[in-house]
Amino acid sequence: MAANPPPTRGAPLDDTEERLTEERVRIKEDNTMVIIPADGHGWKKYGQKLIKKINKTRSYFRCHKMNCRAKKRVEWSTSNPGNLQISYEGTHVHPQIGTPDQQGSSQEEASASRVNQYDLYTQVFGDHQNN
DNA sequence: TGTCTTTGACCGACT
C-alpha cells in the first residue's frame, strides 16, 4: 500500500464527515468503504483479523474507560464490506459519551442505573443483525 | 506532542 491514501484517523472525509460525526469511516485498500456506526462510547481499536472460517474481517475494539471492560467486535464480509455485523461483549460501567445533550455531571450518577439499560446484545441483534 | 490506527508476532484453545 503506497499509492492509496492511508485510511487513518483525521483523514479528510469531505462533507461526509459532518454527517458521520459519530461514525468511523474506513476506506480500505480495495476501495471498499466500511462505515462503523458509533454507539456513543469511545472505542479503541486494538486489533484486526481476517477470520478465514467465515471469510470475514473482524476488528476488535475496547472501551476507552480503564475500568470499563466492554468490548466490541465489528466484522464484515470481504465481499460485502457494507454488511456489518457488530457484536458487543461485556457492559459499560459509565454513561455514554458524545451526546452533548446528555453530557452533564449528573449523568455519572445515573450511570449506575443506566448500566442495566445497556442491553448491548439487544442493540446488536435487534438492529445490526444482517444475517 | 500526543493520540489513535495499523500490522506483525505471540500465546492459548481447539480440532
Add this chain to the structure above:
DNA sequence: AAGTCGGTCAAAGAC
C-alpha cells in the same frame, strides 16, 4: 502431539 485459528499485546507510523 501437531497444526490451525482466534484474540490480545506491543511497536511503529501517520495525522
